[in-house]
Amino acid sequence: MNTKKKRLIVRATLVVAYVLAIAVVFVTGKEHTLLIDNMEVDEGRIAAFEEVLVSIDGRESVEYYADDRDMTVLKGQTHRIVIEDEISGTKVEREFKIPLDEDMVILYLPKVASGEEPYVERFVPLELESMPEDDGEIDTGFLSDPSPDAEVVP
Amino acid sequence: MGQEDALLSIEHLSKEYYGNIVLRDVSFDLKAGEILGLVGENGAGKTTLMSVLFGMTVISETGGYKGSVRIDGEEAKFGSPFDALDAGLGMVHQEFSLIPGFSTMENIVLNRETMKASLLNDVFGDRMSLLDRAAMRQRAASAISKLGVTLDTDMLVADMPVGHKEFTEIAREINREKTRLLILDEPTAVLTESEAKILLKALRNLAGQGIAIIFISHRLQEIVEIADRIVVLRDGTVVKDTVNESLSIKDIASWMVGRSVSVDRKQDGAGRSFGEDILQVDGLWVDMPGEPVCDVSFSVRSGEIFGIGGLAGQGKVGIPNGIMGLFPAGGSVRYRKKEVPLNSPRAVLEMGIASVSEDRRGVGLLLDESLEWNIAFTAMQIQEKYLKFRLGGLIKYRDEAGMRALTAEYIDLLDIKCTSPKQKVKQLSGGNQQKICLAKAFAMKPDLLFVSEPTRGIDVGAKKLVLDTLRRYNAENGTTIVMISSELDELRSICDRVAIVNEGRIAGILQPSADVADFGLMMSGVAPESSDAQETAHV
Amino acid sequence: MSGKYTVKRFLSENAVIITFIVITVIAIPSSQLSANYIIQEMITRLGRNSFLVLALLLPIYAGMGLNFGMSLGAMAGQVGLILAVNWRISGIEGLLFAALVGTPIAVVVGWICGSILNRAKGREMVTSYMLAFFINGIYQFVVLYVMGMVIPIRSPAILLSRGYGIRNTLNLESVRQSLDTAWMLTIGPFSVPVVTFLVIASLCLFIVWFKRTKLGQDMRAVGYDMVVAEAAGIPVDRTRAISIVVSTVLACLGQIIFLQNMGNMATYNAHDQTSFFAVAAILVGGASVKKASLPNVFIGVVLLHLLFVISPRAGQNFFGSAMIGEYFRQFIGYGAIALSLVLYASKARREAVRVREVQYGHGGGKKAAGEAR
Structure with missing residues (x-):
C-alpha cells in the first residue's frame, strides 16, 4: 500500500512535470519576429534618428539611419534594448515584453527614445489581410515585396 | 488410504x-x-x-x-x-524447458531472479529493478550442491551436454524454497x-x-x-x-x-503366405521433431501386414514420415530392389507407395474441401488419374464424373457416413475422416501402404471398422501394409509381425502371439529373456 | 585442420562486414576524396544516424527481428517537429518540444504496433514493414488534411497555398543543428558535435543498464524462447510490446536528431527510408535478425555511410556519372539487407544440420552411446 501510494505520487508528479516541461520549452523557445523601425512617428511628431546604434539582448550593435527598417528574430518574451544616438551621444536602455501569442511585432525606435508607450506594437502584414489591390499608398517596403517564390510569405 | x-x-x-x-x-x-x-x-x-x-x-x-x-x-x-x-510442487518435463542463450545460473533462477530496486521502479514498476547477479549465482550454486552434482553456473545451456541440461532443470525446481x-x-x-x-x-x-x-x-x-x-x-x-x-x-x-481380455485374433500367421522382401530399410535416420529415428533396419515381405509399435516419442511415427520424405532423413531404403529417393515425397508416391498420416487434420485432409476432392486429390496429383486431357496434355480438366464414381465406390466400401459426396470433410466425425484418409490412399491403388495411428481419436466401433477395412484390403488386393500404432492390442490383432521401436531403434521383432511381457520389456529397452520369441517371424 | 575451420567460420560469420570493407577499400582511392573530408563526414553521420540505429536493438533482443515499424516513431517525431515549427519554437527548446510532443504519440503507435505484432508471431518483420505503410497512410492524412483543417496551423509559411496541409519540404531553419552546435568541439581540422555524441552515449549506457534489469532479462528470455518464458511466468506479450514501444520512442527521438542535423525535412518522405537505412546499417555492422550489439551499430553506421559518401564520387570517376553512384547507394542498401538475411537463413540451416549430427547422428551420436550398454 505504501509503495503503491508513493508510486502514485511519483507518477503524478512526473506527469505534471512533463506537461510543465512542454509549457516551459514552449514559452522559452517561442520565436518572435521583431521589426525595428526608425521612421518619424505621426508625420513628424517624433522625428527619426539620423544615425543610431541598436543592440538587443546584448547582441552586436546594428547601425540605423533615418527611414531604416530591419527585421530580427527573438526567442522568448522579455528582451532588453539599448539604443545609442550617435549624434547626441545619449544612450537609452529599456526592457520590453512580447506577448506569447504574437508572431510579429514592430518596435519604433523614436518612441523608445522619447519614452512614449507603447513603443512595441503588433504588426499585421498587410498582404495577409484584405489588401486593396490598387492601393498605391501602402508602403511597399521589403515586407510586401513580391517574393520570388509566391508561396513564401512574408 | x-x-x-x-x-x-x-x-x-x-x-x-x-x-x-x-x-x-x-x-x-x-x-x-x-x-x-x-x-x-x-x-x-x-x-x-x-x-x-x-x-x-x-x-x-x-x-x-x-x-x-x-x-x-x-x-x-x-x-x-x-x-x-x-x-x-515442481515438475521437470520431458522436453527441456530452458533458455538456450542463458547460463545455468540464469536458467535456475528464471523469473525468480534476485533483484535490487532501481530509481525507475517508482516510474515504470518493479520490472525496472536491477538483477543481483552475485546473489543469483549463490542461489544457483546452493541448488546445484543440494543436487550433489557439479555444474558450471556460467556455462550457456546451448553449450551444455544433455545431462547438464537435465540437472539444470531439476536444480531450477529445487531452487524454489x-x-x-x-x-x-x-x-x-x-x-x-x-x-x-x-x-x-x-x-x-x-x-x-x-x-x-x-x-x-x-x-x-x-x-x-x-x-x-x-x-x-x-x-x-x-x-x-x-x-x-x-x-x-x-x-x-x-x-x-x-490385458485381462485376451487378444482377438482372427487370422493365423500360419495360414498366410508372403512373397519376397518388398521393402528393405537399412540404417534409416529421420530428423522428425519429437519422434527422432536413429538407426532403423527392417524388411517387409510382399503381402504382409507389418506392425510397428512402441511408446510415444521413441520414433515409430518418424519411420513412415522419413520414408515418405516428409522430414529430413538418411540411410538406405530399397523398394522392389530399387533405391527409394529420400526427402522427395513426390518420387516416393510415384513408386506406388502411399501413406496415411498420423496427423489427420493437419496433413492428411483438405478440411474445407468436399469428400470427392479429398479422395481423388493425391491420385490426381501424382498419377494424373481423374483428369481429361485436351490439346496434347496442355490443358487438363478434372474428370468430375470419374471422381464422383470413385467417391461413391469408397463411401460404399468403407461405409462412410455422410450426407453427400459434396459434404465438407471437416463436418465429418473422426472415424469417418479416418476412413476418408484410407480411401484417399486406396484411390492410388498402392502396392505398399503406410498407415500411422489409424485408430487414434476415434471410438471403439469405428476402430474395429477401420482395422477390418485394412485387413480386408490386404487380403483382397494383396497390398503390403505397414501399420504404425501406439495400441499394442491393435497391432497384435491384425499384424503378421510386430516390430517394437525404442529410442529410435528397433528393439526387436515379435510374433503377434508372443508373450505380452516381452512386448512390454522391449518398449522399456530391455531385451526379453526368451529370445526364441524374437525373430522367429523371420523364419 | 581446426585452424582452417575457424578461419572459414570467421569468414562466414562476418561475410557482410568483410564484403563491405573490401568494396570500400577499393572505392576510396577512386573517389579521390581527402581523408579529412571523409573523417569529418563520418563524424557528422555518426552523430546523425547512430541514435536511429540504436532504436533497433531492443526488439532484436526480444526476438522480434528488425523493427521496420520504427518509421512509426519517425513519423511521431516529424509531427512533433512540424508543430514546433508551426509554433515557432526554436533552438534546443524546439527540439525538446518536438520530443515531448512526439513521445506520447510514439508510445501510442508503438503499443498498437506491438499488439499487432503479438498476433503475428514469427512474422514480425514483414508485418511491421506492412504496418509502416499503413500508418504512413494515416500520417499523410493527418499532415495533408487534418493540419490546417482541424489542427490550426498558425504559420502560413509551412502550409500549402490551398490553406490546409503541410508543404512538401519543411524548413527546419529554426532548430537546425541546434543540438549539434550547442557545443561544437574543434579537434584539429574536425568539428565534433559533443552534445549529440553525449546523447548517443547516454542511450548506449541506458541500453547496457537496461539489459541488466529484470525487464531486460525477461526480454532476452522471451527472445530466446517464448514458450519457455511463458511457462516460467514471464508476461511474454507484454514484454514484446514494451520492446516495440521503447524502440518506437527511440526512433522518434532519433528522427528528431537526424532531421535537426539535416536542417530540412521532406514532410511526406522523410520517414520512408528511416527504417531501411537503419536496418541496412545494423546488418552491415554484422548484426543478424537474432543477434545484435552496440559495436554492430557503430561499425555499421561507419561502413554503410562511408560507402554512401564515396560512392557518388567513385561513380563519377569510374563511370563519368554521379547518378550511378547514387544508384549504388540503393543497390548497396537493399543488397546488404538481402545478403544478411540470406546468410542468416543459411547459417540457421547449417546449425540445424550440425545439431542433428550431434544429437542423432547418422547411426551414431549420443543415443548410440546410450544404446551400447
Missing part, C-alpha cells in the same frame, strides 16, 4: 474427457522423502494424472475431475500450474547411461533431504533401481501399488501391458 504422514495423497481420482474415461478411481499416497516409480503405457493416464496434480488448465476446461488431491492432508485445488508451484514434491517425466530418456546413473544418484540425494519424488520412466530397469514404491497404471486404473521389493522387470512389464 490417506495415511497421516502422507505428503501427497490422491483419493478416488477420476477424470473423463468428453465421456472418455482416462482415470478411474486412482488412489495412492506419497510420503516425504519417498521415491515413487510411476509406470504405464501411452494412454494409461500418466499425463492426465500429472495434469490434474499440476492444475493444468486443460483439466478445468474439460470439466474438472472427481475425487481429491490432498497435500499435507489438506484438499488442494489448483487453478493454474503457478498455484501448484506455490504449493511446493518450498519445493517438496518433484515430478520427473522421463528424465533419463535423453541421457546416456552414465549420465542417467548420476541422475539417479542425485535423486536419491534429494530424497534423502526429504523431497518426495514421482519418477516416470519407460526404462523399467531404472524404476526398479531407484523407486521405493511402484505404481502401475493401465487404462486409467492403478493395477498395482506395491513396495519395490524383489520385483522383476518382467513382472512390471506384464502388469503394464497385460
Whole structure:
C-alpha cells in the first residue's frame, strides 16, 4: 500500500512535470519576429534618428539611419534594448515584453527614445489581410515585396 | 488410504474427457522423502494424472475431475500450474524447458531472479529493478550442491551436454524454497547411461533431504533401481501399488501391458503366405521433431501386414514420415530392389507407395474441401488419374464424373457416413475422416501402404471398422501394409509381425502371439529373456 | 585442420562486414576524396544516424527481428517537429518540444504496433514493414488534411497555398543543428558535435543498464524462447510490446536528431527510408535478425555511410556519372539487407544440420552411446 501510494505520487508528479516541461520549452523557445523601425512617428511628431546604434539582448550593435527598417528574430518574451544616438551621444536602455501569442511585432525606435508607450506594437502584414489591390499608398517596403517564390510569405 | 504422514495423497481420482474415461478411481499416497516409480503405457493416464496434480488448465476446461488431491492432508485445488508451484510442487518435463542463450545460473533462477530496486521502479514498476547477479549465482550454486552434482553456473545451456541440461532443470525446481514434491517425466530418456546413473544418484540425494519424488520412466530397469514404491497404471486404473521389493522387470512389464481380455485374433500367421522382401530399410535416420529415428533396419515381405509399435516419442511415427520424405532423413531404403529417393515425397508416391498420416487434420485432409476432392486429390496429383486431357496434355480438366464414381465406390466400401459426396470433410466425425484418409490412399491403388495411428481419436466401433477395412484390403488386393500404432492390442490383432521401436531403434521383432511381457520389456529397452520369441517371424 | 575451420567460420560469420570493407577499400582511392573530408563526414553521420540505429536493438533482443515499424516513431517525431515549427519554437527548446510532443504519440503507435505484432508471431518483420505503410497512410492524412483543417496551423509559411496541409519540404531553419552546435568541439581540422555524441552515449549506457534489469532479462528470455518464458511466468506479450514501444520512442527521438542535423525535412518522405537505412546499417555492422550489439551499430553506421559518401564520387570517376553512384547507394542498401538475411537463413540451416549430427547422428551420436550398454 505504501509503495503503491508513493508510486502514485511519483507518477503524478512526473506527469505534471512533463506537461510543465512542454509549457516551459514552449514559452522559452517561442520565436518572435521583431521589426525595428526608425521612421518619424505621426508625420513628424517624433522625428527619426539620423544615425543610431541598436543592440538587443546584448547582441552586436546594428547601425540605423533615418527611414531604416530591419527585421530580427527573438526567442522568448522579455528582451532588453539599448539604443545609442550617435549624434547626441545619449544612450537609452529599456526592457520590453512580447506577448506569447504574437508572431510579429514592430518596435519604433523614436518612441523608445522619447519614452512614449507603447513603443512595441503588433504588426499585421498587410498582404495577409484584405489588401486593396490598387492601393498605391501602402508602403511597399521589403515586407510586401513580391517574393520570388509566391508561396513564401512574408 | 490417506495415511497421516502422507505428503501427497490422491483419493478416488477420476477424470473423463468428453465421456472418455482416462482415470478411474486412482488412489495412492506419497510420503516425504519417498521415491515413487510411476509406470504405464501411452494412454494409461500418466499425463492426465500429472495434469490434474499440476492444475493444468486443460483439466478445468474439460470439466474438472472427481475425487481429491490432498497435500499435507489438506484438499488442494489448483487453478493454474503457478498455484501448484506455490504449493511446493515442481515438475521437470520431458522436453527441456530452458533458455538456450542463458547460463545455468540464469536458467535456475528464471523469473525468480534476485533483484535490487532501481530509481525507475517508482516510474515504470518493479520490472525496472536491477538483477543481483552475485546473489543469483549463490542461489544457483546452493541448488546445484543440494543436487550433489557439479555444474558450471556460467556455462550457456546451448553449450551444455544433455545431462547438464537435465540437472539444470531439476536444480531450477529445487531452487524454489518450498519445493517438496518433484515430478520427473522421463528424465533419463535423453541421457546416456552414465549420465542417467548420476541422475539417479542425485535423486536419491534429494530424497534423502526429504523431497518426495514421482519418477516416470519407460526404462523399467531404472524404476526398479531407484523407486521405493511402484505404481502401475493401465487404462486409467492403478493395477498395482506395491513396495519395490524383489520385483522383476518382467513382472512390471506384464502388469503394464497385460490385458485381462485376451487378444482377438482372427487370422493365423500360419495360414498366410508372403512373397519376397518388398521393402528393405537399412540404417534409416529421420530428423522428425519429437519422434527422432536413429538407426532403423527392417524388411517387409510382399503381402504382409507389418506392425510397428512402441511408446510415444521413441520414433515409430518418424519411420513412415522419413520414408515418405516428409522430414529430413538418411540411410538406405530399397523398394522392389530399387533405391527409394529420400526427402522427395513426390518420387516416393510415384513408386506406388502411399501413406496415411498420423496427423489427420493437419496433413492428411483438405478440411474445407468436399469428400470427392479429398479422395481423388493425391491420385490426381501424382498419377494424373481423374483428369481429361485436351490439346496434347496442355490443358487438363478434372474428370468430375470419374471422381464422383470413385467417391461413391469408397463411401460404399468403407461405409462412410455422410450426407453427400459434396459434404465438407471437416463436418465429418473422426472415424469417418479416418476412413476418408484410407480411401484417399486406396484411390492410388498402392502396392505398399503406410498407415500411422489409424485408430487414434476415434471410438471403439469405428476402430474395429477401420482395422477390418485394412485387413480386408490386404487380403483382397494383396497390398503390403505397414501399420504404425501406439495400441499394442491393435497391432497384435491384425499384424503378421510386430516390430517394437525404442529410442529410435528397433528393439526387436515379435510374433503377434508372443508373450505380452516381452512386448512390454522391449518398449522399456530391455531385451526379453526368451529370445526364441524374437525373430522367429523371420523364419 | 581446426585452424582452417575457424578461419572459414570467421569468414562466414562476418561475410557482410568483410564484403563491405573490401568494396570500400577499393572505392576510396577512386573517389579521390581527402581523408579529412571523409573523417569529418563520418563524424557528422555518426552523430546523425547512430541514435536511429540504436532504436533497433531492443526488439532484436526480444526476438522480434528488425523493427521496420520504427518509421512509426519517425513519423511521431516529424509531427512533433512540424508543430514546433508551426509554433515557432526554436533552438534546443524546439527540439525538446518536438520530443515531448512526439513521445506520447510514439508510445501510442508503438503499443498498437506491438499488439499487432503479438498476433503475428514469427512474422514480425514483414508485418511491421506492412504496418509502416499503413500508418504512413494515416500520417499523410493527418499532415495533408487534418493540419490546417482541424489542427490550426498558425504559420502560413509551412502550409500549402490551398490553406490546409503541410508543404512538401519543411524548413527546419529554426532548430537546425541546434543540438549539434550547442557545443561544437574543434579537434584539429574536425568539428565534433559533443552534445549529440553525449546523447548517443547516454542511450548506449541506458541500453547496457537496461539489459541488466529484470525487464531486460525477461526480454532476452522471451527472445530466446517464448514458450519457455511463458511457462516460467514471464508476461511474454507484454514484454514484446514494451520492446516495440521503447524502440518506437527511440526512433522518434532519433528522427528528431537526424532531421535537426539535416536542417530540412521532406514532410511526406522523410520517414520512408528511416527504417531501411537503419536496418541496412545494423546488418552491415554484422548484426543478424537474432543477434545484435552496440559495436554492430557503430561499425555499421561507419561502413554503410562511408560507402554512401564515396560512392557518388567513385561513380563519377569510374563511370563519368554521379547518378550511378547514387544508384549504388540503393543497390548497396537493399543488397546488404538481402545478403544478411540470406546468410542468416543459411547459417540457421547449417546449425540445424550440425545439431542433428550431434544429437542423432547418422547411426551414431549420443543415443548410440546410450544404446551400447
